[in-house]
Amino acid sequence: MSYAELAKRNGKELWRDPLSLGLTIALPVLMLVVLQALSGADDFFAATSLTPGIVIFGFVMLMFSAAMTLSKDRETAIFSRLRTTPLTPNAFAAGYSLPYLPIGVVQTIVIFAVAAFFDLDVAGSLVLVALIMLLSAVMFIGLGMITGALFTSKQVPFVYMVILLLAIFGGAWFDIEAIGGMFKTVGNLFPFAHALGAARDVMVGGAGFGEVASDIYWLLGYTVVIAALAVLSFRRRLAE
């Protein structure tokens, strides 16, 4: 399939660029290590409850990297050249988004592996955690595709800031349950709080699927909508 050729190219561009690997993998790991070194007796900053927030932060960086690659490509002649090949819009969308999935998986594994050095103790099912993380990765890659398809490379950093703030206020680095009120209500409208809440419930509280099902459905709903919007953004961008 010809989308695989495009995916291969984008994957190579990504894995051979030290900056993109630094942003997506090294930076979250560094943040985890620093926060662990600084954290005192605060339960929230214990490795087990902090790790999902670090992974989500990593995914925000992944979204940024994906958006930047796509946006910059669109601004250069290579994109015109790719558009003169007999590739369908769907193949384009697949070719640009698929290479980020392995990066998301590697990010998650590396962050969990490093967290293991800091008394990470997952109470619930690792498979359930992996499912939540996988859905989140797909959602963030979709957000990256929408951003990269619709915004210029100068605008992408602003969109990234907005998504980062939403993720933080969704509870990446503090417990929105504990703050409650407006924070909790607004935070729960976005998918980030559901991803983080579900992951923490499973990892810290040992929750099973039934207990986090509503969070997972929220996340799934958002992921499906975002993926559909990503494909539409591509179609729009390819038909000038």
Added chain:
Amino acid sequence: MNPNNALAIEAVGLTRRFDDFVAVDGIDLSVEQGELFSLLGPNGAGKTTIIKMLCCLLRPSSGMASILGHDVRKDPIRAKSVLALSPQETALSEQLNAWENLSLMAGLHNIDRATIRSRSGELLEMMGLTDRASDKVKTYSGGMQRRLSIAMALVSDPEVLFLDEPTLGLDPQARRAIWEHIRALKGEKTVVLTTHYLEEADSLADRIEIIDEGKIVALGTAAQLKAEVADGQATVVEAPGMTEEALAAIQAVYPSSRLIDETIEIDTADVSLYAIQDILRPRGIEVRSSHQREVTLDDVFLELTGKQLRE
């Protein structure tokens, strides 16, 4: 439609507007298979917009175009499967090496591995890139990147090849090398070449279409176009200290006269030097020398549009 007897490129009333600006204004085109066809015009004439519409990158506002009988609006995927474009800006994937760039373009055209391998090898050899083929292309010089960019358009073995300003910004030596490669394609492929270098169009193209402000100004072989300018000869008179006022007086006798630095150029061999001296002497201007030369495409362009092709 049987592609064997279809025109390589056909366009009727092709138009593209950007808001109020008409970039391409109802042009017609018919290019035969195997022809080397050149679009010649100054920057901003609409050449690249025409190419983009023919390559299915930009929707025409109105009119139709087809590539080997495949309509660019109704059947873009088929049209794209037989064409290739080497865009004006060098279009490479920077972190990839030359092999990988070629195999990307060929792979997107669903060409099998073995063919990609052998064809890429030939192209790298032809473009003199074999030694550096395994290096990342971001380390290449401008000339090498340009050669690879053209090779990437050739690797899918397209029936219709679009080269948009293939030698823009290259030094004369690199430019000649690329001309040789383009000349080698003559008769094998349909090639559409856009350029604002008139020597390029003059030496390579079977037919030339002159474009200005989105419209076709003239179409023909280089010889036909030159013959359109009076007798195909031009007179060049060198007169230091020439003034606009003196030029106006000469233009009253020879309307095609123009001043380039201190030289008067007139698009005909039928010029009386005595008449010119009679105009210039009272103004204190002496003729230093004069000679006749063949008309160039630059003269043709000037005659047809009142503009100079070179900036």
